[in-house]
Amino acid sequence: MEKVDLDWGNIGFGYVKTDKRYVADYKDGQWGEGRLTEDDKVTVSECAGILHYCQEIFEGLKAYTTKDGRIVTFRPDVNAERMVGSAKWLEMPPFPPERFVEAVEKVVAANAAWVPPYGTGASLYLRPYMFATGIVIGVKPATEYQFRLFCTPVGPYFKGGAKPITICVSDFDRAAPHGSGHVKAGLNYAMSLHAYVTAHANGFDENMFLDSATRTYVEETGGANFLFVTKDKKVVIPKSNSILPSITRRSLVHIAEHILGLKVEERPVALEEVKDFAECGLCGTAAVISPVGKIVDHGKEICLPSGMEKMGEVTQELYDTLRGIQLGTIEGPEGWIHEIKV
Ligand SMILES: Cc1ncc(COP(=O)(O)O)c(C=O)c1O
Secondary structure (H helix, E strand, C coil), X not given: CCCCCCCHHHCCCCCCCCCCEEEEEEECCEECCCEEECCCCCCCCCCEHHHHHCXXXXXXXXXXXXXXXXXXXXXXXXXXXXXHHHHHHCCCCCCCHHHHHHHHHHHHHHCHHHCCCCCCCCEEEEEEEEEECCECCCCCCCCCEEEEEEEEEECCCCCCCCCCEEEEECCCCCCXXXXXXXXXXXXXXXXXXXXXXXXXXXXXXXXXXXCCCCCCEECECCCCEXXXXXXXXXXXXXXXXXCCCCHHHHHHHHHHHHHCCCCEEEECCEHHHHHHCCEEEEEECCCEEEEEEEEEECCEEEECCCCCCCCXXXXXXXXXXXXXXXXXXXXXXXXXXXXXXX
């Protein structure tokens, strides 16, 4: 397979139009047949539900080239299931999980030339999404929708090693206790942008959002779940109904318990106890784990003992194991690696 001519190590995280994307429409109470298209433009009515009442959900996952040259994706079935949950929450018709996986297979196979080669650190980012195309003027769910899936090559998240980041405790809330925080809907991200821009303007890399009811417990950042490690190497994961159930975090918990033999606790984590942890990381598809070196709570600094130079020891082990599974150098649990037939 001839690859497109890109400087894979330096492509960054941006959008590049690739060859083909997948489209399926929902009309008259059912999903129509999907198709691959070269057309990257979306045309909708000025009165489409997405434009007024924000009925949109999405997913994010990656395709990789393994050491032995196979093209694989990581647990696409779990993204498919999560999208069903998001759809139900937004009163949208779920896209059938088996069709979601089939769309992933079709798009990756049709864009195989864009899947970065092994060893470059780059990957092919896949963005499945679904939105209301049907006309609505009164506030109610639309009756017509479109599911799409496109891909774009993205560069290595960490160039020259993972540098720990500094985050701040946000003054803003991301999600209400019984709200939409646990679903992957565009509206949650619109809500997080002001907080994100404010954090950046103040010199921080990310926000730590707290539970909005009591502002006592750690929730997540705008795009990743937290993972903490205690001084005696226990992995601690914040538990809350208003955070997105990260597939990376769930996979890391499995690795910690079943591959590395570590103890894991999933429980509410008070901001007050963060100063006692040894390591902190942010888990998500983009970076697998971004190490956090410092958390600033309104001028009060919490410096993690793992420091500002490198990942903590346990975080690094978790990271290496999950990356190894994704790149085919470590055998993962059954079903985690989904090979794409090109
Ligand atoms: C709010 C939020 N939390 C967590 C995550 C990490 O989830 P995943 O590991 O499934 O990418 C993401 C990214 O998708 C996110 O947007």
